[in-house]
Amino acid sequence: MISTCRAALRALTLALTLLFSVGVVAPAFAQDEGTTEEEDVAESRATSFQAVSGPTREAMPGGPLLLGAYGAFMVMLLGYVVYLGRLQTTSAREVARLGAILDAHAKASPAPADSAPPE
Amino acid sequence: MHGASNGPRGHLGLTVLAGLTTACGLASLWAIFVHAPVELQMGIVQKIFYFHVPSAYSVYVSVVVCVSGGVMYLWKRGPKWDALAVAGAEAALFFCLMVIITGPLWGARAWGTFWVWDPRLTTFLLASLIYTSVVVLRSIGGAGEAEKRFAAGLAVIGMPVLYITHLSVQLWRGQHPTVITGRGGGLHPDMVPALVLSFIFFTLLTALMIWARARAELTRHELEELEGQAAELGILEDA
Numbered sequence: 001m002i003s004t005c006r007a008a009l010r011a012l013t014l015a016l017t018l019l020f021s022v023g024v025v026a027p028a029f030a031q032d033e034g035t036t037e038e039e040d041v042a043e044s045r046a047t048s049f050q051a052v053s054g055p056t057r058e059a060m061p062g063g064p065l066l067l068g069a070y071g072a073f074m075v076m077l078l079g080y081v082v083y084l085g086r087l088q089t090t091s092a093r094e095v096a097r098l099g100a101i102l103d104a105h106a107k108a109s110p111a112p113a114d115s116a117p118p119e
Numbered sequence: 120m121h122g123a124s125n126g127p128r129g130h131l132g133l134t135v136l137a138g139l140t141t142a143c144g145l146a147s148l149w150a151i152f153v154h155a156p157v158e159l160q161m162g163i164v165q166k167i168f169y170f171h172v173p174s175a176y177s178v179y180v181s182v183v184v185c186v187s188g189g190v191m192y193l194w195k196r197g198p199k200w201d202a203l204a205v206a207g208a209e210a211a212l213f214f215c216l217m218v219i220i221t222g223p224l225w226g227a228r229a230w231g232t233f234w235v236w237d238p239r240l241t242t243f244l245l246a247s248l249i250y251t252s253v254v255v256l257r258s259i260g261g262a263g264e265a266e267k268r269f270a271a272g273l274a275v276i277g278m279p280v281l282y283i284t285h286l287s288v289q290l291w292r293g294q295h296p297t298v299i300t301g302r303g304g305g306l307h308p309d310m311v312p313a314l315v316l317s318f319i320f321f322t323l324l325t326a327l328m329i330w331a332r333a334r335a336e337l338t339r340h341e342l343e344e345l346e347g348q349a350a351e352l353g354i355l356e357d358a
Binding site for chain 1: 161162163164165166167170171212213216217220221224225227228251254255258259324328331332334335338339341342345346348349352354
């Protein structure tokens with residue numbers, strides 16, 4: 001049970017890291033200002049306009065992105081099913097074990113004396 | 120001390136639901152990759168839509184379950200309501216991650232960028248962080264009464280944020296599209312069966328995940344009660 005909690009904690013830490021990474025890394029991808037050639041510092045001006053070489057939008061093939069999306073879904077779903085299965089199996093096993101111990105203890109314990117001892 | 124959900128009938132019901140969900144999932148994959156045509160402008164990456172939108176819908180369903188369980192737990196304090204709240208929160212987190220992973224992958228092709236601080240994306244990220252907090256709190260905070268009540272309250276707070284996410288495309292300008300509208304949606308007729316099947320699949324999957332997780336949580340609650348009894352009898356160290 002403790003190892004399952006630890007595994008869940010690791011998974012959730014990873015999820016949190018992923019979520020926060022989106023927030024941290026996203027601005028780096030949010031704006032594509034194009035590439036600039038190397039220039040002499042004195043010649044570059046904030047108001048100068050540089051031509052963008054190549055396409056203005058990211059030319060990313062759709063196939064790998066599609067595979068990545070559906071693959072991520074399958075992997076996450078499989079991971080959650082495994083996590084649920086282990087949680088249920090471990091808990092049910094411990095319930096059965098503790099139940100057996102408590103039943104054995106109840107049978108072994110002497111019954112309380114309700115009536116007065118005979119003279 | 121097994122409830123209906125943990126007994127043999129519950130196990131059978133869960134198995135039947137799992138079988139139905141698997142069959143529907145396979146059917147939806149067939150409809151998406153074989154039946155539905157490729158979109159004209161975005162190309163094949165548009166097919167992410169068939170899992171992205173139902174994932175967002177599943178977030179809403181899971182949050183409603185989580186909040187309902189949380190409110191009922193705050194009111195009545197029964198273990199089954201707590202189990203429902205936990206299950207709903209974990210399912211909501213799962214589907215939130217799905218939306219946040221599939222959306223940027225689609226956006227990289229459709230918008231030319233993985234992320235923009237669009238109102239819908241930003242508010243959805245905020246809602247995701249709230250439900251991540253709920254799950255983390257219940258996972259590492261123990262099963263104390265204070266943690267349960269705080270997590271339930273946090274889940275209730277997250278619901279208005281999600282509602283704002285839903286309204287954001289109407290309230291504010293942004294980049295996120297509205298494909299499915301009150302006028303029927305901008306979908307080619309051959310794409311509709313894939314979307315409908317995906318919605319059915321995700322509905323069944325959400326129900327299955329919540330049921331299975333709630334069942335596991337009830338078993339864990341039962342275990343805690345037995346551990347309490349064993350501790351009272353002084354036999355816990357032998358267990």
